[in-house]
Amino acid sequence: MKPLLPLLFALTLISLCRIECAFARQSGDAEEQHLQVGVLANWGYRQAEERWKPMMDYLSARVDGAHFTVRPGSFEELNTALGAGEIQFIVTNPGQYLFLSNQFPLSWLATMRSRKHNGTTYAIGSTIIVRADSDYRTLYDLKGKVIAASGRHALGGYQATVGLMHKLGMNPDDFFDEVKFLGFPLGPLIFQVRDKNIDAAITPFCTLEEMVQKGVIRMEDFRVINPSRPPGYDCQVSTQLYPNWSFAASEEVSSSVTKQITGALYALTPDDPAAIQAGTLGWTAPISQLKVIQLFSDLHYQEQETSKWGQFLSWLEANRKWGILAGLLFLIATFYHLWVEYKFRQKSDTLVETERQLKRKAVQLERLHSAAVVGEIGAGLAHEINQPIAAITNYSEGGIVRLKRQTQPDTEMLALLDKINQQSERAGAVVHRIRGLLKRRETVLMNVNLLSLVDESLSLLKLELDRHHIDVRTQVKGEPYFVLADKVGMQQVLINLIKNSVDALSEMEAGHHGQIEVRLQFSDDEARLQVIDNGPGFDQDPDSMIASFSTTKSDGLGLGLAICSDLVKEQNGQFQIRNNDPVQGGCSAEIILPRRPPELRP
The missing domain is CATH 3.40.190.10 (Periplasmic binding protein-like II)
Structure with missing residues (x-):
């Protein structure tokens, strides 16, 4: 066993060394x-x-x-x-x-x-390149021209040329008409000169020769401004080298x-x-x-020194997200301010219009009160007049009946009594219409024949028209139809308009031939009624007269233009007045009424 101990010890040392080396390599890789x-x-x-x-x-x-x-x-x-x-x-x-x-x-x-x-x-400098067929020979020839460079901070691509210009007493800020910075790569600078999009290009040293070597351009197509080739150098340069x-x-x-x-x-x-x-x-x-x-x-x-604008751009570049957020907030605030101002003006206009309507209603109420008083008096007067008219009608009818019973009636007397009866009935109808005009009531919409309405209105004013020698002409265009309107109210408006024309024409100089034309035009969706005269017209703006209740006469029925406008609007119509052209003279009043809905048509 003793001989094996040294061997085991040696193997253990070798294993530890390998583990340490592997750990060292792993640590080195990790670091x-x-x-x-x-x-x-x-x-x-x-x-x-x-x-x-x-x-x-x-x-x-x-x-x-x-x-x-x-x-x-x-x-x-x-x-x-x-x-x-x-x-x-x-x-x-x-x-x-x-x-x-x-x-x-x-x-x-x-x-x-x-x-x-x-x-x-030393291999950095600027080369100023133009077309070989151009007239540019020196840097002075490029004044007011368009040039291009790679970038404002490019030493060989721009700054070296600016330094040369300073030495020659030129100000680069206003020497060229425009300087375009095209960035990288450099090839488009030469191509822009070749294609005549710019007059000259400022390129780094050897850019022209490298593109010629690549075979993308020909050297004979270009010329170098302020050229020099220092000893030992392979390319032309326009500035000193750095x-x-x-x-x-x-x-x-x-x-x-x-x-x-x-x-x-x-x-x-x-x-x-x-x-x-x-x-x-x-x-x-x-x-x-x-x-x-x-x-x-x-x-x-x-x-x-960096300008405030430059500092702002630098900050914006470094904090692009915050800059975008600030811009959005500014736009939102601007739009909100404009919206608030718009709503304020809208409310202000509404208040002004409301105040104007209140004044209009006050005047209208005063006039309606006067009309009501006149109406009561007129109604009583009409009732009193209607009694003798009814008696005349009854006596004439009785006389006609008695004459007809005779075997040989007196034809002349019969004809005379018949005329008396017709005129009494006509007088009764006139009184009835006058009572309807004087009596103001709620708007009642019904089927109205505008042709009949015009004829009745003209018959009421026939005596006054004849007294002032005014010719009246009626013109109808289109296929007539009934409209949904308030008959009494419309007749009041129409009589007022015709009476206004009569009053205006009566003030004209002697020898003036007064004319009134009533036009009716029926289209598919609306009916237009126009009253046109050749009188003096309005001295003021017609629209302002409606708004301010102005009047140019001292007498009449007591219904001004503003009340006429309200009466027409109550019937879902439109009312407008205007002066005619100077050649024709006079003024025109127009009423537009919508046609009845299809379900209400006969």
Whole structure:
């Protein structure tokens, strides 16, 4: 047994070592950091991922406990992601780096060496491109033209050109007619120039040559404004050159990880697949950003204060949900205020109209009271007159009967008595109608023949019409039918309207031939009755006369236009008056009554 003890002890030690190693590996895996690197997607998101993914794999293999992924984005997207802590590193131009370093603590780890231009670290600038067949030769020729750029914060895509313009004494704010910022990718900038949608495009250094190399455009179709080609460089540029892209880390990254990343970047060789895919010869120590700082100073970026509108937009971008909620509340409050104001005005108009109706009813009550007094007097007078008229009728009828009993009646006497009887009956009918007019009663709707109503009204006023030598003409259009109306009330209205026309025509100068036309028009759903004269018309607005109970005469039946309007409205009709055209002269009064419902028609 003793020889077996050392063997068992050795096996136990080996097992413990294996368990400890496995636990260490599991702990290392559990503590692996997932780090995101934001990169500027100047050629689009997909191209940025393809370009920088090998670089992320390279770093993941050389930094212990870390896994790197690429996150492409625009200037604004990278700014937001860095502020929200969603990315820990950023690969971008020095212009954006300086802009972000003023807001967030960043550590500059390395500067990229361009794979072109003999590996220079100065590879950022602007190229101003126009069509080769255009008349634009210098930057001055672009005054008042439309240009496009990738973005306002793009160092090579816009800011370098603005710096050049400042040196030439130009103000970019009013030099161009319009500056369009199209964002990424960069290809559409060149295509917009080619298609003559814009006059010129500001593109990053070498954008034109890269698109020619891809075969999407031809070099001979374009021209570079203010061109220069520094010794050792492969592309034309319009401005001075600035340091290349930088690799920066946020303060959240530990110093140990930062050191490993820096070492891995410096160790990258030009023939490494990650370097080839990224288009770089490798990385070098951060170079001076003095030129960029001077450019920003010239552009007053350091001294520029954010406007209140800019602060509001920034807050809105950072608090989009609250901004939308505030906007909705503002809209709701605005609509509520407008609704309350509308209801207030509606109530106010209702109160004014109610007060107007009360005044109208008061005047109407006063006039109805006067009409009632006149009616009582007239009724008594009509009763007294009706007695002798009835006696004359009876005596004439008795005389006719006695003459007819004679064998040889006196024909002349018989004819005379017959005329006396007819006139007495006519006088009795006139008295009866006058009593009906003077007696105001409740509205009673019945079948009314408007033609007969017009004839009766004209017969009552025949003497007055003849006295003033006024011609009356009646015109009927359509197939006549009965309407559902108050016969007495309608006759009161019609007599009042004709009497108003007679009074107006009687005041005209001598020699004026007065005319009154009564028109009846029957349609499928309504009947229209119009009284038209050629008198002087109204001096005031006819509608205001109805509302204010104005009158242009001192006598009459005591029924004003307002009462006429109320009488017609009580019968579900419409009443309106208006002046005729100046050539014809006079005024027109119109009554519109609905046709009886089908179930009440004969």
